[in-house]
Amino acid sequence: MTTLRPFTCDDLFKFNNVNFDPLTETYGLSFYTQYLAKWPEYFQLAESPSGHIMGYIMGKVEGHMDNWHGHVTALTVSPDYRRLGLAALLMNFLEDISEKKRAYFVDLFVRKSNKVAINMYTNLGYIIYRTILEYYSGDQDEDAYDMRKALSRDVSKKSVIPYTQPVRLEDIDMN
């Protein structure tokens, strides 16, 4: 049971019960404000009937020509509101907006070790498009999967023909 609404600046003061989750990063303000200023409709929040923040999705739309696509930058659900299909709801929302913006596909990056998330994205129709080597830096660098799902505009499903070789971040054109 959810209210979906645009994420607002004030929510930044209230999202702690979501952001204390170890897999959720709290970014610098400029990161959030950039997303809010540039892609306001891509930053949505799920609120519970009691007014708690259940989770949110943060994304953008970018790219040229047939690379025009939606991108999921962050997706997070508070531990109290898991196993309710909330992530799917938020993903649907982002796909829907991307459809309306005539994007060809939606993509996202996920830690290779994050089995739970990969599984969920697969169930939502995403495929592993390619592996990006050492995408996540940290004590131990980690590879990312670049996962994709084609939207209706990509009739020939060209955007989801997987790469066979892993790539490095510096080798790919992010646009």
Next chain:
Amino acid sequence: MAHQQQGMDSALFERRLRPVYDNLEVGNNRKALQESEKLLRKHPNLLCARALKGLSLLRLGRYEESHGCLQTVAEEKPVDDSTLQVLSFCYREMEQLDKIVELYQHAVKQTPGNEELLAHLFVSHVRVEDYKAQQAVALQLYKAQPKNAYYFWAVISVVFQGIRGPESAIPEKRKLYLALAQRMVDKHIKEGKLETEQEAFLYLHILKLQSKYQEAWEFLTGELCAKLYPGAPVSMKFELLKVLGNWQELNELLQKLLEADRDRWDYYKEYIQSCFELLDGQAAEGADKPAYMLNTCHDFLLHIIDSSERKTRGPYLARLELHQRMRAKQLPAEELIGDFDELIIEYFCLFGDKSCCTHDIALFLPSISIEQRQSLASKLLQESGITSTSLPQNKEHMQKHICALQISRMCGAHIELPVDHLLAFYTALKLHYEHGHSSFGKQLLATEMGPSDPYALLAANVMYDISVREQKSDQLFEALCLLQYVLRNSTSNFHVKLLSLKIYHMFGCMLGAQEMYDYLDIKQIQLDSMGYVHCNLLPLSGRFSGVRNCFDTTLKFFTNSYKERLEYIALTYRFCTFSKMGEFMNFKERLTNSLLYVAVSVEAQLCDLVSCYGNIQQNLSAYVAMSIEPADDRIAWHELSDNRDLQAIIRWDPLHLDNTDAERKESYDQEIEVLQLRSLLLRLFATFIDLYHAPPSAKLAMSNAKTPPPAPGEDTATLELLRESWTGLHQRLRLMNYKPLSQRFLVNLLPTRLHLLLELPYERFFDDLAQMVLDMHSGASQLTLQCKRVSENVASVMDVCVQTITENNECNAVDGLWKRREHQQKIAACLEILSLYAFLLSVLNDKLQFNAKTKTKKKPSGDNKAQDTPLPISEKERSQMLRELMRQLKHKLEACDAAIRTWKAPTLPRDLSSFMADMSLKPEVEATLIGDVSATFKESHELMVTELRNLIKDKIRMIGK
């Protein structure tokens, strides 16, 4: 002169400027200065190099030179982008935003119609929120380059004049501006030039601001909007249909939406409202339409329930909501929907295995009586199927049990149990935790919370209840050990960390608190919203320099955000995000006026004054660098903002006793009063110093150079004024008679420092000190008497310190923790008072000695005064009195030190090694766990004692010479 450069090779200059930029970037400001000077020797007229020199000087803190340097560059009226950029950067840094406006105004005048310069000019107006000027520049821009963005910059600037600008308070003006903005967009639409969704949004917004809802509805549902703004949120439709009173259409729209999206609370809420509106409306409309009945609503919800393959919470919660609202209107809810308890139980059976079930059910508890809540709670417990002799069979079963227990607490089922029952309950919870952990919690990922952790959280709350009732710490200490044990199993459970943090603070264990705080990895904006759990509790907690780190991290976030605050808003213009502009402006206000920001700034300054340890010159220059300016109250008291996220800490306290809103308000009011006291203390103290050590002009140069140097006589005026405010404030606060914050539940906020500050002799001490400082300055005859008064105050502060330590040592025999925090705070406050006093004496002494050296031959000034005033006490005598005060303080500080040496580490409650005997812990785990917690307390005490003793040592040295 600016034109002189144009013929030169700009690429060459860029290359030459590079080293200056590079050095600035890495913070090597000295080198940057050298490089810029080197370049200027060859090209003295290179404006950008001069601007960069100004920036380097600014960064080096050489404000006066920097100011002069930048001024001369600005006078040249530069037009080249790089010079302008550097200058505006400097002005931004110095918060002289109006100068950026001037800068670009000059530049635009010299190259009219230059798009880039105009855009910069526009943004410079955005920074100072001058909407009128924004409008003018935007129109110039549109004339130079007919881009939609510029046109709509003008439109939004007109809108802001109507709703935010200085004239927005005048209804006619507001109307005029909004009508103008609408006409501007209407014209654009007519010409077929509307292009983006944000433009469409803005048009809708303008219509709504004028209450032209019908027009807004037509536009929203029209062709153009569908084309430009396909993602327009459906909530806009709800909003408009509601204000238009078109409930029938809203009702139908929502039914359609709910058929497709069956778990949307926002839809159900609006849907149910529309049903009630239809019901209410028919009385007015007469009987020619078929009567609306709530049966339709109920039938629709049942239809959703029956036709859904997957059970979602939505329609069930909606049914409960309908029930609740019908009861509120005295409508026969039970007749239509059924028994409330049955409905809740049904909900519990279906969704009790989800952790959100507690929050869901809690929504509906306030609508029933306490008796009904308690009977419902016991029904749920029964329904969970767990008795004192049975254990959950699987994870889901366990979650149901947890939910029922949480609800029971919320219903007040535990709160009145006798202590022995509560203890038995605690033991049961502990065993359930352990059982759940070993049965269902073994193969967790490091990022997951243990499924049985909520038992332990509940157990900690129960133990707190017992502790409060008994006014003893042992049960709560046991709970702390339990939480620390849970944390080892479930390293990512932030609830456990937050509760442990709270308990460590309650027990005055700063080290443990710091560990938990670090473990939470609080950063960025969380430093503001979560600062209340730690940072705000640090002042006067028992340490001074030891807490500076946490202040610094917090302040660094705020200062950076403050610097960036206007750039965020500029960004919304860049992307033409009209829907977010107002929001961003409000956010800026909220962030820059955060109470925590202001409070921590003041505390950090006080903390620095208390703990300064250099020689007198070093201390004074540190003081000057603070640029306190006592005459000027820089706190915008009416705009302060409460940014605390109090909901981050989970609680299941009885709903009828827990009033979070009231708690928020009370604590916030008190925190503001504390800030009043602290900021006034700081300013008053600063006037003492300033009287003897007049602020250098550099301090004034930074403050916009508008304040003229104080006229003679004005130097004591500020002091006297603030002293009056000081006693007046205390008087008011005593009359206000604030109650200490309720400590009924574990999650409640700790008491503010208000009562501590009023209880300790702050008021008298600094009031008498003010008189002494004045008399010492003028040499008034009552100085001897005043010195005596001050030394009596010093003695009594020392007494409080020594007595508190004695009392704490005595408490230790009974309960080492319960009053620990309170005692530590008192001792810290005493040492704060004495340390500030020591610093002041060192400054006075320095001044009088300096005077003695330079002015020995001069007559004391003041011969122009009236004849009958007695002669002032000679400086030599004053010097002697001062030395006597210093000698006395040294003696008292030594007494404090002697007492602190006898201060015992807290004794920890009872037989620690047995409290977990009933859990299946391995002995070695148990031993290390308790060992670690105990060691943290011991180490925390030792660190504090070492730090306080060093502080005293520094002060003795400071006044010893």
